[in-house]
Amino acid sequence: MRDDAPSPLIRLRRRVHFLLDSGGVGDRAARNVHGGLVALVILSVAAVILESDPDHAARYGAIFRAVEYVAIAAFSVEYALRIWSAPDHTLYAAMRPAQARLAFVVSASAIIDLVAILPFYLSVVGAADLRILLFLRLARFFKLARYSPGIRSIFAVLETERKALAASGIVLFGVVLFMATAMHVVEHDAQPEAFRSIPASMWWAIQTIATVGYGDVVPHTAAGRVIAAISMVMGFVMLGLPVGIVATAFAEEIHRREFVVTWSMVAKAPLFSTLDASAIAEIMRYLRAQSLPAGALIVRRGEPAHSMYFIAAGEVEVELPDGPVRLGEGQFFGEIALLRKTRRTANVRAATPTKLLILDAFDLHVFTQRNPEIGRHIEAVAAKRSEFRPAIREGDLREGDLREGDLIEAEIDPRDIPPRADAP
Known part of the structure; x- marks a missing residue:
């Protein structure tokens, strides 16, 4: 064995990292590990949802608890192994092992992994409200993002286009504010309760621009109906803007990835x-x-x-x-x-x-x-x-x-x- 050959423990750590983070490419064991984790996430989330029904909880409570125990055990082992193998992650390769593990622990994906198992341990010590625990248990659904290239692409798009989406959100808020103010001015005398202030009028503006139109608050004056018509038309435009930004950026992201993969294959x-x-x-x-x-x-x-x-x-x-x-x-x-x-x-x-x-x-x-x-x-x-x-x-x-x-x-x-x- 060469002097610079990795030790058996390091080889084992690299293998663990490959099994957990490779995406299953070219390795049957990695595909099985990822498939099992994805199935366990879906099964545990389904159990949490069905358990919220009293009849299902009474009839299948033992099954739901068994699913929860298996999921907690698997996710806890996964979380510990990911921390242990963090030094082999590409993002942390230049760091010392302790630094790499700390950097992983504070990363977004690791926080989701922790939230997925935290409710169980909090319930053991009785340190949290049951409604909060229920919400945190459902948060494990976001673990699927790690195993799905499509979901990761969406998150990458949202990160890339965050400034454009923030700008469209600001513009949308401005439209809501302007329409609410206009309706407060023209409808205040006709409906003093519904349009008594600009904040109260914003409820009408939001549901109108979103084209929901519950009908609980409607304009009575001619000027109010004109403002309502303009608000509805503006709603179609404003709500389509962020959708267009995300759709275009997502298509570009997919095209970019396919281009890089194809390029590397042809050039090889x-x-x-x-x-x-x-x-x-x-x-x-x-x-x-x-x-x-x-x-x-x-x-x-x-x-x-x-x-x-x-x-x-x-x-x-x-x-x-x-x-x-x-x-x-x-x-x-x-x-x-x-x-x-x-x-x-x-x-x-x-x-x-x-x-x-x-x-x-x-x-x-x-x-x-x-x-x-x-x-x-x-x-x-x-x-x-x-x-x-x-x-x-x-x-x-x-x-x-x-x-x-x-x-x-x-x-x-x-x-x-x-x-x-x-x-x-």
Whole structure:
């Protein structure tokens, strides 16, 4: 063992951090841990909701208590393990272990984790009102944000657009204040109780601008009806403003993430790794997406090859003579088909529900015709790659097919190849 190799305890800590914070990408155990925690959050929240009904509480009280005890035990262990593994978190990697753990404890996600288990321990010591405990127990619902990329994206959007949302809120308050003042002036004599002051008139302004219109307070004068009509029209405009801000920013966030992921996959392919940013961005325009269920056949052995594939999500299984090989998110296969008229030398199936990004040989041909210099560069890179002439093994296709095959050992990360049973 090297002197700088991590100790078993550090390796265990890193593994715990991966299981809790990786999102389950590429690891079955991590996916199971995250799936179990998500299921437990949903189950515990459902138990809290159903327990609020006296009939359900009397009939299923023992089940609700069992769910609560299991959830508290699991969330307590999770909270402790997250604190212990905090030094391996990317955000705290530059800190000393004690500093990293302190920084994690005061983070928003850690506070939510603490709130999720706090009601139980407070109820044990009898130090809180039961209504407060009920509210805090429901707060564990927000733990789902940690396990959902979509919810995290929404929070990121709200953080990014907080100034614009605050500005729209200020403008909305100004409209409410102005309309309430106008209605107080014109309706005070007609309805002294309903519009006795500006604060009292703001109730009418809020429900009118929100287009709720309970009908408990309505204008009696002609001027009041005009102000009410203007308030309703202003309500449509003002309430649509924050919705538009969030929707636009959310779409941009999703597009930005997909762009970064796609860029990294394309740039990692040897044929394109030395291209500049503008050339890679141009190639990305030709990619098309395809979603496949688990077990679907992507390419068939012996068929003409005409595309290369980038794995955006999921896993595929390449059926090689030495045994199946799995390729996961961020990897690719079939690149030789872009430059040679080949036949597939292996079957490839979707091992899990998979999303692929496909680049057809025809589209790359169009691209290289429009950019001859880049086309010559890609050809030069391809010509230097020895994997265009793989060794022939027993059981493969004909020699000509194998030499021109597009699914070859050089496109597969050796770490993905399972060891043989007779390996030393």
